[in-house]
Amino acid sequence: MLYIVPTPIGNLADMTFRAIDVLKSVDLILAEDTRTSGVLLNHYQVQKPVSPYHQHNEHKIVVHLAEQMLAGKTIALLTDAGTPGISDPAFLLVRECVKHDIKVECLPGATAFVPALVNSGLPITSFCFEGFLPLKKGRQTFLKKMALEERTMVFYESPMRLVKTLNDFIQYFGTDRQCCVSRELTKKFEENKRGSLQEVYDHFNAKTVKGEIVIVVDGKN
Incomplete structure (x- = not known):
């Protein structure tokens, strides 16, 4: 069988007891980055074979992995942080498993x-998760579509592109649209900056941005 195992997004103490037990029980662990996952596995004294599984090799090995599970192996899939499949590889392997029962x-x-959305202070009864924005092709079309979205919107972004993305949001959503940018969630220097798009843009444009980023933006009213 295949276990999809979420890992902490920053604080190692957020690993669940059950996840640790599963990792210690499987025959093979697949990791997006074996070095990153190695820190977590060493911390919890998990000693199991680890193989890389990422966007550059998943198409090549997914059938082989399914064959191993059909032969009796139990496999766990990890990503660098968070739940595999949420803006990280997992879909192809899960689909192959479903195909073969x-x-x-x-x-x-x-x-x-999830924590970024909940602590944003924006409506969360209905929301849409969009992951990372298109970098070039289709970006303008995507932003025009999102400008009409009435639900709260959630995006991932890199620290290097945060200011540019906030500026794009201002152009398409307007300066007064409310938002919250969360970075370094669960870590020592966690920051949740709330306000209008213009206020949040000005805040981050005046500093060096570090850490993983979640942007939550209010829908069109």
């Missing part, structure tokens, strides 16, 4: 957009 179990656990 291989049992798949996704453990509950950390996902960066």
Whole structure:
């Protein structure tokens, strides 16, 4: 079978007891980055074979992995942080397992957009998660579509592109649209900056931005 195992988004103490037990029980652990996952596995004294599984090799090995599970192996899939499949590889492997009636179990656990959304102060009864914006092709079309979205919107962004993305939001959503930018969630220097798009843009444009970023933007009223 296949276990989808969420991992902490910053604070190692957010690993669940169940996730640790699963990792210690499987035959093989797949990791987006074996070095990053190695820190977590060493911390919890998990000693199991680890193989890389990421966007550059998943198409090549997904069938082989399914064959291993059909032969009796139990595999766990990790990402660098958070839940595999949420803006990280998992879909192809899960689909292959479903195709061959291989049992798949996704453990509950950390996902960066959930705490960012909840603590944003914006409406969360209905929302849409969009992940990373298109970098070039289709970006303008995407932003025009999102400008009409009435639900709260959640995006991921890199620290290097945060200011540019906030500026794009201002152009398409307006300066007064409310938002919240969360970075370094669960870590020592966690920051949640709330306000209008213009206020949040000015804040981050005046500093060096570090850490993983979640942007929550109010929908069109």
